[in-house]
Amino acid sequence: MTRKPAKAATPPAARANAKANSHAGEDAVPASSRATRAAERRAAIVDAAMEEFIARGFAATRLDDIAKRAGVAKGTIYLHFKDKESMFEELVRTVIVPVVTRLTALPPPAGSVRDLVEAFASNFLKEVIGTRRGDLVRLIVAEGPRFPSVADFYYREVVSRGISAMRALIELGIARGEIRQKNLAHYPQILVAPAMIAVIWQSLFARHAPLDAQDMLRVHLDLIFGERSTT
Amino acid sequence: MTRKPAKAATPPAARANAKANSHAGEDAVPASSRATRAAERRAAIVDAAMEEFIARGFAATRLDDIAKRAGVAKGTIYLHFKDKESMFEELVRTVIVPVVTRLTALPPPAGSVRDLVEAFASNFLKEVIGTRRGDLVRLIVAEGPRFPSVADFYYREVVSRGISAMRALIELGIARGEIRQKNLAHYPQILVAPAMIAVIWQSLFARHAPLDAQDMLRVHLDLIFGERSTT
């Protein structure tokens, strides 16, 4: 087990500038008030922490590395988070919430149920599978047992909501005659299972055998809704 | 985050006895040769290590706790394993191999493909889901990225084999007309996905909402093979 902060996608210094610049076209830090700066720093810490936690897991991540990657001093982390544990917990919340928000902002329920589900899957594909957010899911699976509060939060905010939404869709599909298998409504997990598998696969086995997640999800939907005649 | 070695499957007391005996009968090791004793110790260490690694993850597990749980001295571990990392790696091999062996020892290919798959699923249910072995799968998902060699091993010995076997079954099912959906053969992952989800669910969310894995798998097979006429 080597111990390098791993390649930072964006070097700290560069990123500070990037952030500052993103506000104004100047070189100075004109438009950023005290509060803004603080928020930026916090965001930088959250980003860095996510990278490191994903790469090494909670216990093996060093705050030193997070600080270095975020381009702040070690002490600065403690201005934003009580300790390593609560940083991890808040981090998960911070990152998960907007994803959930975006995913649950379903497109207008026009068209067939299959269209709805496909829209959702497409969103999921873009927003989660193969992204940092996907890795975060794997991280939660990994650390869940040691962070009951995280597992609870994840179950409450993501899993149970997702299950409910899926069940609603399935029932709609059954009512409309798009789905034959009535029992499916009891196990919405079946509907999402391949998507979850895709997430984990990309994290673990992408380099052994790439997986065309989009196509796989299509095949799975064919299984549930019947193969599309045209397409 | 608490820090207790958790209930030891084999109480340390056992070890006290062992000691006492070796003392009483001079040097004699009645029913077990030197080599056997060594193998027993190694097995005890492997068991203890698995418990601890599953409960805390690699980085957070203390060798002290493993030793205590195994009923050996800390130094003894180093007589069997080079270091913590290789212990983890060997441990995974040691535990995974017999499971794979047992799972791949499929019953004679009599009967329908669905029967074959169901036999397999039933085995998997009994041997993996909700067991220590299931937790081990979660552990591999968790630690995989930090242990490429483990991920490699797991992919080679379990995943790729499993995928191949599933693909063969699917193709057989298609050939025999039991499975309609031809594309399924491209993504055997779909066949296993609910089983994997069940494994993870039991590890993480069983206490939030219990999952009847067996029934879920049945529904899933209905989806693939069509609902059973009689049941």
Added chain:
Amino acid sequence: MTRKPAKAATPPAARANAKANSHAGEDAVPASSRATRAAERRAAIVDAAMEEFIARGFAATRLDDIAKRAGVAKGTIYLHFKDKESMFEELVRTVIVPVVTRLTALPPPAGSVRDLVEAFASNFLKEVIGTRRGDLVRLIVAEGPRFPSVADFYYREVVSRGISAMRALIELGIARGEIRQKNLAHYPQILVAPAMIAVIWQSLFARHAPLDAQDMLRVHLDLIFGERSTT
């Protein structure tokens, strides 16, 4: 070992008001000039620092707590003191000097030597024993070895002067026949010893066993001057 700033004599709220006011009345500082304000701030810092140093000792005291208690920002302390060490040193001077001044302002040398000594003891009782100043003495005893300059200062300004004054009184008492024991003049420490013990006792053991310092000092003086016939 707990870590609470302890009850602040002057609540931080005071400071909020101060701020609010300075805001309301533009820049005006009604009843106190700039310089006065600065002096007040300095005094607040000294008071707060004394409380904290007495409660925790030099090393364990946090400037943060001093600032909070004084109702100023941490940086403000550095406008008045070079660093923590010199703050401690100046603090001792600042607090000690007026006490010495008041104590040495002996009442007119009328009456017997015993009356003089009693007046002095009475003063000491009121000004030192069981007060913050008494705790400061204990603090000096505690930190003396690590702050030679403080020990030096204390010896020079308090101890040696006190010893001289006591010796003078003793010699006067011997000359006037009030004190029998001639050798006492060699060890004026004996005269003050019970007073010092009282100071320390109140700091450390008051809650185990209260001590009537006044009565003890009276008994001690009886020992030196002989018991009072009347009274």
Added chain:
Amino acid sequence: MTRKPAKAATPPAARANAKANSHAGEDAVPASSRATRAAERRAAIVDAAMEEFIARGFAATRLDDIAKRAGVAKGTIYLHFKDKESMFEELVRTVIVPVVTRLTALPPPAGSVRDLVEAFASNFLKEVIGTRRGDLVRLIVAEGPRFPSVADFYYREVVSRGISAMRALIELGIARGEIRQKNLAHYPQILVAPAMIAVIWQSLFARHAPLDAQDMLRVHLDLIFGERSTT
């Protein structure tokens, strides 16, 4: 404030040898069993810790320095003590108890009360004043408020016992007519005050003005018992 481990009276290496040698005249470590070695190490740690705590106080003492001075690794300290605080507390107990034992082993109560008191004072002079033990008393005065358990222990084991013993002696003296001042029995502190002052003086002001503690105590006893006719 400089930060040097201060001069170790006996350098670590030398001392380990000395200890080992004290057992046999050889160079090896023949006579020291595992347990003996452990006890020696613990003693070395206690000694080193006492030096450092006395020199710097609790908070400012670094475990690194204690370890270095004791000639052990930092981790070794934690084999003997739970943490810094309990090390300090146990240290005080460890050092105080034998002193109390020796001091309370009074010589046979033959002769006058004054003889008894003088014997006691002489013991105290030899065992405490101007020794490490004396410094320890100052340390307790210094840290008492932050270590209630230490203050409690000290009060219980040393102060209250000492006060009782002194009171008994005083009452005996009064009964035998050696002591005139009856009230003295209410304040045995007066009897010990100069001894305590001597302890503190040696710690703080010895270099400013040396104090002949023995002579001072003699003068003080003269005050209480009357001057000795012959001397």
Added chain:
DNA sequence: TATGAATGAGTGTTCATTCAT
């Protein structure tokens, strides 16, 4: 002048690994 966010050296504590017994 006053602030308090930011810094980073410093320290108590843990724990994988070694090795004398």
Added chain:
DNA sequence: TATGAATGAACACTCATTCAT
């Protein structure tokens, strides 16, 4: 072979001090 005391590198967290505002 087995032990567990000893080691010391590593790491989370603190806090005196600085400095942009």
